[in-house]
Amino acid sequence: MKINRIELKNYRNIESLELVPCEGVNVIYGENAQGKTNILESIFLFTGLKSFRSSKDSELVAFGKDHTKLNISFSTKTREQSAEIKITDRRRAVLNGVSLPSPTALMSKFPAALFSPGFMSLIQNGPSERRKFIDSAICQITPKYAVVLTEYNKLLKQRNSVLKDNDNYRETKLFLECINEAFSILGEEIYIERKKYLDSILPYVTDIYAGLSSGKEEISFSYIRKGDRTGDMNLSDILKNHETADISSKMTLTGPHRDDIDININSVSARSFGSQGQKRSAAIALKLGEAELINNFIGERPVILLDDVMSELDASRQDYILNHIKDMQVFITCCEPGSILRMSGGKTFNINNGRLI
Ligand SMILES: Nc1ncnc2c1ncn2[C@@H]1O[C@H](COP(=O)(O)OP(=O)(O)OP(=O)(O)O)[C@@H](O)[C@H]1O
Ligand SMILES: [Mg+2]
Structure with missing residues (x-):
């Protein structure tokens, strides 16, 4: 275009x-x-x-x-x-x-794909910025993902309000047993879509980052699933493991709303160890990678x-x-x-x- x-x-x-x-x-x-x-x-x-x-x-x-x-x-x-x-x-x-x-x-x-200095918060700030980035990027190419996100957030709100307001342990436990199945199905769907998105964008981003750094540095991502001890647990088991902790802290401690994406340069966290130029390069590579992916999906190269x-x-x-x-x-x-x-x-x-x- x-x-x-x-x-x-x-x-x-x-x-x-x-x-x-x-x-x-x-x-x-x-x-x-x-x-x-x-x-x-x-x-x-x-x-x-x-x-x-x-x-x-x-x-x-x-x-x-x-x-x-x-x-x-x-x-x-x-x-x-x-x-x-x-x-x-x-x-x-x-x-x-x-x-x-x-x-x-x-x-x-x-x-259109936009990089503005505010986008640096994707690398510099906490996990919510990275979740926001990946969720809105997926929405652009998979509109039904927005529906899943909305449904998940509705259940999360209900789950959190019962955890917060109900002091009866047995009642809360019963409620969690009822809601957990639907909650895990939606949460698992979000996790799968996010993983799929990262896998699809990675080849573009690595190429662009290699170009930006004249082949001297390598970018990689890993999806950090909160509470996944073995690396292959499903959300339903993760939730079960955290049930007591959820009840005592009065909030949902695991699920895609708590996950993060580690953006690494030469295998170390860009957020903790990256230089200004490296962080900026990573943010630019992500934006340009997003544009390539949009082109793949809708057949039109974004401005x-x-x-x-x-x-x-x-x-x-x-x-x-x-x-x-x-x-x-x-x-x-x-x-x-x-x-x-x-x-x-x-x-x-x-x-x-x-x-x-
Ligand atoms: N509604 C408005 N009406 C008139 N002027 C405005 C309005 N909104 C913003 N401006 C002015 O527009 C000017 C230019 O803003 P802009 O952000 O485009 O600058 P820039 O060239 O990108 O500068 P920088 O190099 O600092 O980023 C600013 O001085 C600002 O005060
Ligand atoms: Mg300006």
Whole structure:
């Protein structure tokens, strides 16, 4: 998939901007606070998702204006398409001239993979960030997974509220016996889907990471199943083993809501031992791997949006990003125009005060 043209009106600090990107790498550069991330953010909105920076749509409208209007034309494998997003106090979207019931209807029409500095929390923070990443990545390619997650979370809530509120040991034990079967079936399904996802994405991520590190480092993942002592226990047995602990701590201590993914570089944890550049490379490799997998599933290469990706990367890693991402349209923002000198091909855009110069 590729964007042929972008037009923005009254979007944050951008009064009016027209950008005709190339089908390869597009670098948007300029000083701080000029509007680089704003451009990437506006493109990202066409995925149908909310902004990765503002939860309120009204914040996207330029100060003092009553609406913003974004237009893109893009080509998919089958045809030329156009989309429009108009934001007043709420967001409306039009695809190929037809008004959509909700902007979320754009989902899967315009696939994009975004790396923003906030995504580093995937490597740096606790397990919930990694669970969130893998769950939303699976939802994109297996929509029924979202249903399983919702059902699981409903049962988890019930299980936890009985554990918390019921002080009668026998009653609680009886309740757990009733709920555990359904709970383990759903939990096992989540575990299997997550393992499957990691197995599918791994070859892409290892390739990309090897490219980024010029073959000097290797990335690997392992799925950490809380309470699995032997490495091959099923959730039902894990839950049984933790029953007394669950009752005394008044919460569900095992299950996919407590699992984690170890991201290792050269066999040691990236979170505990990785350098800044290694962590950033791992996060980028995961995002680019996700894009490859989306392409595999829906047959359309997502647009890649890389916000502020160059900082903390050495020359050879920057070179890989600028010159070795194949067959995908990429938008990169950076402050430092020096790195662009190493780019063979591609297009550059200099932005100042919301205007291309
Ligand atoms: N609704 C809005 N109306 C007008 N200006 C806004 C609005 N929202 C944000 N801005 C301004 O847009 C400017 C550019 O923001 P942006 O995040 O795109 O900068 P950037 O070029 O990516 O900078 P950096 O290199 O620091 O990441 C900021 O100065 C911000 O105050
Ligand atoms: Mg920025």
